[in-house]
Amino acid sequence: MTTIQEDAIWNALxxxxxxxxxxNIVDLxxxxxxxxxxxxxxxxxxxxTPGCPMHESIAQGVQWALLGIEGCEEAEVNVVWDPPWSPxxxxxxxxxxxxxx
Amino acid sequence: xxxxxPTYSAPEPxxxxxxxAPRAAAVPLAAQAVASVFLPLRFVLTGVASLFLGVLLLTxxxxxxxxxxxNQYIIAVTHLFTLGFVTSVIMGAMYQLVPVAxxxxxxxxRLAKWQFVCHLVGVAGMVWxxxxxxxxxxxxxxxxxxxxxxxxVFNIGRTLRRVPRWNPIATAIASALGWLALTVLVGLALAAxxxxxxxxxxxxxxxxxxxxLVALRALAGFVGRFDQMAAMHAHAHxxxxxxxxxxxxxxxxxxxxMFTLSEVRSWQRVRWSLGLLNAGLALACFGILLRQPVKFAxxxxxxxxxxxxxxxxxxxxxxRKRRVLDWGLRYFVxALTVLVxxxxLGVALSWPRLxxxxxxxxxxxxxxxxxxxxxxxxxxxxxxxKILPFLVWHARYSPLIGRQKVPSLAxxxxxRLxxxxxxxxxxxxxxxxxxxLAASERALPWGCGLLLLSLAIFAVNxxxxxxxxxxxxxx
Numbered sequence: 001m002t003t004i005q006e007d008a009i010w011n012a013l014x015x016x017x018x019x020x021x022x023x024n025i026v027d028l029x030x031x032x033x034x035x036x037x038x039x040x041x042x043x044x045x046x047x048x049t050p051g052c053p054m055h056e057s058i059a060q061g062v063q064w065a066l067l068g069i070e071g072c073e074e075a076e077v078n079v080v081w082d083p084p085w086s087p088x089x090x091x092x093x094x095x096x097x098x099x100x101x
Numbered sequence: 102x103x104x105x106x107p108t109y110s111a112p113e114p115x116x117x118x119x120x121x122a123p124r125a126a127a128v129p130l131a132a133q134a135v136a137s138v139f140l141p142l143r144f145v146l147t148g149v150a151s152l153f154l155g156v157l158l159l160t161x162x163x164x165x166x167x168x169x170x171x172n173q174y175i176i177a178v179t180h181l182f183t184l185g186f187v188t189s190v191i192m193g194a195m196y197q198l199v200p201v202a203x204x205x206x207x208x209x210x211r212l213a214k215w216q217f218v219c220h221l222v223g224v225a226g227m228v229w230x231x232x233x234x235x236x237x238x239x240x241x242x243x244x245x246x247x248x249x250x251x252x253x254v255f256n257i258g259r260t261l262r263r264v265p266r267w268n269p270i271a272t273a274i275a276s277a278l279g280w281l282a283l284t285v286l287v288g289l290a291l292a293a294x295x296x297x298x299x300x301x302x303x304x305x306x307x308x309x310x311x312x313x314l315v316a317l318r319a320l321a322g323f324v325g326r327f328d329q330m331a332a333m334h335a336h337a338h339x340x341x342x343x344x345x346x347x348x349x350x351x352x353x354x355x356x357x358x359m360f361t362l363s364e365v366r367s368w369q370r371v372r373w374s375l376g377l378l379n380a381g382l383a384l385a386c387f388g389i390l391l392r393q394p395v396k397f398a399x400x401x402x403x404x405x406x407x408x409x410x411x412x413x414x415x416x417x418x419x420x421r422k423r424r425v426l427d428w429g430l431r432y433f434v435x436a437l438t439v440l441v442x443x444x445x446l447g448v449a450l451s452w453p454r455l456x457x458x459x460x461x462x463x464x465x466x467x468x469x470x471x472x473x474x475x476x477x478x479x480x481x482x483x484x485x486x487k488i489l490p491f492l493v494w495h496a497r498y499s500p501l502i503g504r505q506k507v508p509s510l511a512x513x514x515x516x517r518l519x520x521x522x523x524x525x526x527x528x529x530x531x532x533x534x535x536x537x538l539a540a541s542e543r544a545l546p547w548g549c550g551l552l553l554l555s556l557a558i559f560a561v562n563x564x565x566x567x568x569x570x571x572x573x574x575x576x
Contacts, residue, residue, distance in 0.1 A: 014227060018501060019494055020360070020487075022509035024222045051204045051361050053197075063505030068504070087362065087422040098362075 004030065004036050004071045011042070014066040018054060023097050025058065029089025032080065039073035041066045046085045138492045139522055140213055144193025148558075149563065151185025152478060156552045159533075162544035165178040166470060169462040171330065177231035179337075182473045184224045184246065187345055188483050192220065192253055194488055195274075198352060199260055203271055208259035212252050219249030228230070240292040244313075247285050254278045268358045269371045269513065273351025276379050280343025286320070287336045288574040291329070293321035306424065308436060327390055335390040337469075342382045342403060350374060350410050353433075357414060360430055360487060361421035376520070377406030385451070394453035407444050411437060428519045432483025439475035443468065459540070467537045474552070477532050482559060485517060485568055489566050497569045522562065526555035 014026045015032075025031060026047065034035035034043045047055055059077045063082055087095065118297060144478075158178050159165060166173045200207050208215065223246025230238040257278060264271050324332055354371050358364050365371060381402030388396025414437065426434065446468050490510040499505040529551030536544035 012503075013575070015506070017281065017507065017509060018490075019502075019509045021362075048362060051201055051355070052359070053201045053495075054329040055493065057502055060499070064503030066503075077567060099423060 004039070004069055006043060008069045009034055009041060009042055010037070012069050013062065016061040016065050017059060020031060020046065021048070021098055022052060023094050024043045025062070025095030029087075029091065029094065030058075030085060031065065039071060040076065041069070041072050041074070042076040044078045046080055046083075048085050050081055081093070090101065103562065111306070115483060129207065129258065138197070138496045140210060140217070141193035141281040141488075142492050142496075143198040143217055144189045144196070144220075145485065145492070146153055146382055147532055148186045148189035148193065148481075149485070149560070151181050151189060151224075153553075153556050153560070154177055155181045155186060156474075156549055156556060160546050160549035162401065163536075163542040166533070166545055167463075167540040167542045169459075170469065171333075173234035174230055177228050179469070179473075180231055181228045182339060182478075183345075185228060187477055187481065189224070189475070190221065190485070191345065191348055192216075194484070195348075196353075198275060198355075199257055203261070203264045203268075203274075205260060205265065207264040208256050208263070212256045214250040219245050219252065223247070223249055236292050240242045240289060240296055241287050241318075243285075247289060250281060250285050254282055269368060269375055270351050270355055272372075273354075273375050275346055276375070277344050277347040280339055280347065280382070282301070284336060284340040284344060286334065287324065287339060289317060290324040290336045290337060291332055292488065293317045294325040294329070296321075320456070321449070328392060331392050332388050335386045338382065338386055339387060341472060342378065342385075343481070347375070349480060350378065351410060353414065354417075356484070356487070357417050357430070357433070358421075359419075361418060362423045362424070363417045363421040365413070366412060366416040366420060370409050370416075374406045374410035375463070377402055377409060378415040379406075381406055388451075393569050395453045397453055399450075400448045400451035404444050404448050406528055407440065428516065428523060429486035432523055432526075433480050435523075436476050436480035436483065439471060439479065439530075443471040443476055451498055464541050468536055470533060475534070479526060479530070483523070485559075485563075486514070489563060490514060493566050493569050508569075513564060513566045518558050518562045518565075522555045522558035525551055529553075529555055 010026060013031055015023045017024050018028055020030065028048070030045050030047060032044045032046060034041060036042075043066065045059075047058065052058075053076065058101070059079055062077045063075045066072050066077075090098070155178055156179070158174075162174060163170075166177075170179075196207060196210075196213050199205075202377060222240050223244075226242025227239055230242055232234070257274065258537070261271055275310060280353075302453055307486060354365055381399050381404075383399070384402055385396050385399025388394065388399050418434070446464065449455075450461070450464060450468055490513045491515060494508075494510055501507050529548050531548075533545060533548030536548050
């Protein structure tokens, strides 16, 4: 059985973008946490606003990206609104890319 | 097992994106939702084509804006703008946005498809028959359009009943639906008031709709008691303020914060603006219909609602996290600036002692043109730079995200063309507005020509967006 590496998960998540903001969801600060249980990866994340039209697309994209990791056979995505997203959660790279205040 | 805290140092970027192997029946496909984007797309494209045709007609017939607006041609063009362009785009966008803004699902996509057929037939027939000034046929095509509106109101109304948490945006949508229904009813009555039907329906088809004809005739008799010009102006304001403006205001409380990464600063202001707009419209239409000075008070209340709305929008924009406003939002903000001038003009025109002269007649033309083109068309074009890429992206790239590299929405079109379209539109609008005020048939084609050029630029960008719908070529 292959152990799923943390770096592989970050890299996979970074391949998913929010197409409206043109920034990947990691630098956008949308990923709150993840957990690996055997061959399953569970991600807890948020979106920039409740009722985001990209909700389904991004959540499904995360699932696809995780399933692309070697050794990952099951992926679970939990979208939560608490705590709500704020730009303070973005990385420096994300803030620069999005021309944030 | 490993859990990470919300704050972390991001790892180095990935050089290449590894295509993910689709393993999975486990993944719930958003593809089911993808098909639905073609429904709003149909409405939106119908709207854009109507706008183009409307501006083309104004370019070819400069007399339409240079003379008083009570003639068959300008009424036809006005309906092409209001129903063919604005209502089409609004309806298409609402099928997409209402579920998004209110976090629920559309009641029936199938009803929406039938509504599109009624809408297309109804609007095309109405505009054509207005142009020929055959009001009986206007009434018939208007009835087809009205059936479509009834389906739309029913569908969105049932969708609203599913809203988990009622909020002011839902209130704006619900009241706009009410005003839309009233606008259509008054419009049909106006057409029916100018037609004559034999007392006894002769054909089977006529007998089948006899009760509706009796009701419409009664309504037409009631509307016929009022000054027809006043009734027409009341009808126009019911649609323009009650349906179009109220939705523009309501949706912007959701969309502007979403696109600027901001938030509503005062829900109290949101409620006041919607309340004042609704109350002011009722008062103004009552005054317009009865030619009473109270219309001035109504106009002031509407202006007050707009002022509160603009204060809130400024507060939202000041609190935005995205430093730079993208050009789609600049279109929208410019439209709001024109809205201030149009609102002031509306208040001035509602002054009870204002005499109708050729100049005030031209001011009325300018008022209608500024609202439909300077405010609504500009705001819609700005929002279309959000909606159209989203619809196409959703249809084409939503199933691919996370599996391969996908473009952002802004990658789907040319920003240079978007900027060129903005400035050309603004120049065209100002030139046409000045030429309208001066009733200059020589200058009007230049202004309208610039507007047409701007729309052609938009069409190129729209084509760039739509080409993404084509399946990728396989080597």
